[in-house]
Amino acid sequence: MKKIVMSIVALTATTALMAGVNAGACAGCHGADWSKVALGKSKDVSAMSHADIATALKGYKAGTYGGPMKGLMKGQVSKYSDADLDAFAQTIGK
Ligand code: HEC
Numbered sequence: 355m356k357k358i359v360m361s362i363v364a365l366t367a368t369t370a371l372m373a374g375v376n377a378g379a380c381a382g383c384h385g386a387d388w389s390k391v392a393l394g395k396s397k398d399v400s401a402m403s404h405a406d407i408a409t410a411l412k413g414y415k416a417g418t419y420g421g422p423m424k425g426l427m428k429g430q431v432s433k434y435s436d437a438d439l440d441a442f443a444q445t446i447g448k
Contacts, residue, residue, distance in 0.1 A: 374438035377446075380430065388446050395423050399447060408443035412436050 383392035388400035399407060413419020414427040415436070431439060 375442035402447045411439040
């Protein structure tokens with residue numbers, strides 16, 4: 355079990371490195387496989403399309419997307435470029 359967890363962590367770290375976005379910072383709320391409803395408020399990100407995730411991430415950054423907790427997500431994504439967010443969106447969801 356510990357081995358499995360370690361390989362998931364390694365995989366996540368590799369993906370994040372490639373895309374510029376540190377996915378490790380997101381896993382606590384969204385789950386390592388993105389299926390967790392973050393703080394009881396978010397959608398199941400693993401079920402969202404790449405395009406919808408890209409819209410959401412860039413929208414949080416621009417202040418044009420989101421629900422009651424969008425301010426929290428703005429803090430998570432505002433340090434990344436739109437290109438980084440676009441690239442990262444291709445690595446999660448479906
Ligand atoms: C502290 C908890 C927390 C962290 C850390 C966090 N999120 Fe979120 N995320 C949320 C919440 C809560 C929402 C719903 C916000 C709202 O009201 O729109 C959300 C929404 C989202 C959505 C859109 C889903 C929807 O409901 O429309 C995406 C995509 C997303 N987050 C990706 C990320 C990424 C990528 C990271 C890391 C860079 C991250 N999140 C880090 C809590 C978190």
